[in-house]
Amino acid sequence: MATEEEQFLQDYAPREYPSVALTVDLVVFAVKASTLHAAFVRRGGHPFKGALALPGGFVGPDEDALTAAWRELQEETGLELGAHRAHVEQLATYSSPGRDPRMRVVSVAHLALLATDGSALPALNPGTDTEAAQWMPVYEVLANETLAFDHRGILTAALDRLAGKIEYTLTAARLLPEEFTLYQLRRVYQAVWNTDKLDAGNFTRKMTGALRDTGRKVLRDKGAPAALFTVRDEYLSPPMMRPV
Amino acid sequence: MATEEEQFLQDYAPREYPSVALTVDLVVFAVKASTLHAAFVRRGGHPFKGALALPGGFVGPDEDALTAAWRELQEETGLELGAHRAHVEQLATYSSPGRDPRMRVVSVAHLALLATDGSALPALNPGTDTEAAQWMPVYEVLANETLAFDHRGILTAALDRLAGKIEYTLTAARLLPEEFTLYQLRRVYQAVWNTDKLDAGNFTRKMTGALRDTGRKVLRDKGAPAALFTVRDEYLSPPMMRPV
DNA sequence: AAAATAGTGTCTCTGAGACATTATGTG
DNA sequence: CACATAATGTCTCAGAGACACTATTTT
Known part of the structure; x- marks a missing residue:
C-alpha cells in the first residue's frame, strides 16, 4: 500500500495546468484621534501611476497566504511580532483575469488590525528602495482618492467586514x-x-x-x-x- | 502619457515569480427529508485513495474563481443555469504548501446552494470517465468518514458559514x-x-x-x-x- | 368526531436606546 | 464651587421563546 502510493507519486507526471502568480494584499487598519486610518502606497510607476495602492507582495513557495501576510506586515511596519499586538485574518480572494494588466495575478486579501492607544499611529518602515507605506484616513481616501487595480473594492470589503464584525x-x-x-x-x-x-x-x-x-x-x-x-x-x- | 504606459507594458519583462496551480473546491448543499446533504466524490486514486473529497477543478486562464465554480457546478449537476436555482459564493482560500502532496495547489473554496422541494435531491451527472459525485448526509459524513486533503476543514467552514448566515x-x-x-x-x-x-x-x-x-x-x-x-x-x- | 397541521394570542424575559442622576476627579 | 467626565438608574419599546388556543383540512 505504501509502495503503491510511493509508486504513484513517482509516476506522477506534472500535467499541463494553468498557473498564476499568487500575492497577498493587506488592508492594515489603525485608529488615531477617533479616525480610522489604513496604510497605503503611492504608486510611482505604471500601471495606475500616482494612484494609491494597498501594500502587498508575492506568496513564497514555502508559505501559505496568511504567513505571507504576516511577513509583509512585518516588513512594512518593522514591528517585532508581539511588540505591537496585531490581528491578521483572511478577507477574500480576487482573481479577475484582467485585474493586473501586466500578468495574471491572483491576490488573497487580508485584514490586519494594529493596536494603538488612539493618540499616535504605529511607525511604518521608511521603505527600502520602493515607495514607503503611509497612513491615511480611510473615509477621506474613499471619498477623494483614486485607487489602483481593484483595491477600492478590497478596501470597502475590509471596511464592511470590520464594521460588521465589531457589532x-x-x-x-x-x-x-x-x-x-x-x-x-x-x-x-x-x-x-x-x-x-x-x-x-x-x-x-x-x-x-x-x-x-x-x-x-x-x-x-x-x-x-x-x-x-x-x-x-x-x-x-x-x-x-x-x-x- | 498613453505612450509612456504602452512603453512600460511592452518593456515589462516577466520576472521570476513563484507560480501556483489555482483550483476551486465546491461545497454543494441541498436538503432532502430535513437532512442537509452535500456532494462528494469518492477518490479512486492516490493520494487519499478511498476517501471522500469535494468536487472541484482548475481555474481556466480566462475566468475568475467564481466563474470557474459555476462552471464546475454545472458540469457536475448538468443543470441548465436557471432551471435549478442556485446560489454560489466564495468561502475562503486554502493555500497551505503541503495540502496536495503532488504539487502546489491553491484552492478557492466556494459555497453552493441548490434549490429542492425537500423531497428529492437534484440529479448529479453520472460523471464522464472520472468518479461521479454523490449526495451524502453532511453530519453523518463529518462523524464517520475520512476526508481527503484539507477538505474536512473546508466542509466545516462551509457549514459554519451557512449555519451562521441563516440566523x-x-x-x-x-x-x-x-x-x-x-x-x-x-x-x-x-x-x-x-x-x-x-x-x-x-x-x-x-x-x-x-x-x-x-x-x-x-x-x-x-x-x-x-x-x-x-x-x-x-x-x-x-x-x-x-x-x- | 378524531387527528393533524397552520396560524394567532398571550405572557414573560431580555436587551437596546433615550435620558436623567449620581459619583469622582481637576482647576 | 464650577465643570467635565465616568458610571449607574429608570423608563420604554421591540423581539424572542414558551405555551395555549383557534382554524382548517383529511379520514
Whole structure:
C-alpha cells in the first residue's frame, strides 16, 4: 500500500495546468484621534501611476497566504511580532483575469488590525528602495482618492467586514492596547463606523459584560477617572453574544 | 502619457515569480427529508485513495474563481443555469504548501446552494470517465468518514458559514423553490442546524415579516392548508434585520 | 368526531436606546 | 464651587421563546 502510493507519486507526471502568480494584499487598519486610518502606497510607476495602492507582495513557495501576510506586515511596519499586538485574518480572494494588466495575478486579501492607544499611529518602515507605506484616513481616501487595480473594492470589503464584525464581537479591542478604557473603546467604534452618535452610558453597560475590570483606574485631563479593562478571554475573537 | 504606459507594458519583462496551480473546491448543499446533504466524490486514486473529497477543478486562464465554480457546478449537476436555482459564493482560500502532496495547489473554496422541494435531491451527472459525485448526509459524513486533503476543514467552514448566515439572512430560502411554505423553510433550518427544536408558531411569526404571501395555498397529507410565500426582494441576500 | 397541521394570542424575559442622576476627579 | 467626565438608574419599546388556543383540512 505504501509502495503503491510511493509508486504513484513517482509516476506522477506534472500535467499541463494553468498557473498564476499568487500575492497577498493587506488592508492594515489603525485608529488615531477617533479616525480610522489604513496604510497605503503611492504608486510611482505604471500601471495606475500616482494612484494609491494597498501594500502587498508575492506568496513564497514555502508559505501559505496568511504567513505571507504576516511577513509583509512585518516588513512594512518593522514591528517585532508581539511588540505591537496585531490581528491578521483572511478577507477574500480576487482573481479577475484582467485585474493586473501586466500578468495574471491572483491576490488573497487580508485584514490586519494594529493596536494603538488612539493618540499616535504605529511607525511604518521608511521603505527600502520602493515607495514607503503611509497612513491615511480611510473615509477621506474613499471619498477623494483614486485607487489602483481593484483595491477600492478590497478596501470597502475590509471596511464592511470590520464594521460588521465589531457589532457582534470584541474585534474592536484588537485596535487597542491590552488594557483600555471604555472611552478608548468607544472612540474605536466611532472611528470604524464614522459616527459620533454613541451614548456613553449605554455603551458602557453593553460592553462591560464581556470585559474584565482590572481594578485599576486612569485619569484624563478632566473628569472622573476611568477604569481599565481587558477583554475576557472567552470573548476575544468569537462572538460576544450566543454564549454557546 | 498613453505612450509612456504602452512603453512600460511592452518593456515589462516577466520576472521570476513563484507560480501556483489555482483550483476551486465546491461545497454543494441541498436538503432532502430535513437532512442537509452535500456532494462528494469518492477518490479512486492516490493520494487519499478511498476517501471522500469535494468536487472541484482548475481555474481556466480566462475566468475568475467564481466563474470557474459555476462552471464546475454545472458540469457536475448538468443543470441548465436557471432551471435549478442556485446560489454560489466564495468561502475562503486554502493555500497551505503541503495540502496536495503532488504539487502546489491553491484552492478557492466556494459555497453552493441548490434549490429542492425537500423531497428529492437534484440529479448529479453520472460523471464522464472520472468518479461521479454523490449526495451524502453532511453530519453523518463529518462523524464517520475520512476526508481527503484539507477538505474536512473546508466542509466545516462551509457549514459554519451557512449555519451562521441563516440566523440573520434569508439565505435558507436559496435551498428551496421560488415559492415555499413555512413548513418547508422550517425544515431547512432544522436540516442546517441539525436540530428539531424549532417552535412552529414562533418561527412563522419571525419569518413572515420578510416574506410575501402569494395568496395561494397548498395541501399536505393531513392538516390545514399552508400558504405559499416568496422572499421579499429587499431581503433576498442582505440582512433580514438592520433595515438600513 | 378524531387527528393533524397552520396560524394567532398571550405572557414573560431580555436587551437596546433615550435620558436623567449620581459619583469622582481637576482647576 | 464650577465643570467635565465616568458610571449607574429608570423608563420604554421591540423581539424572542414558551405555551395555549383557534382554524382548517383529511379520514
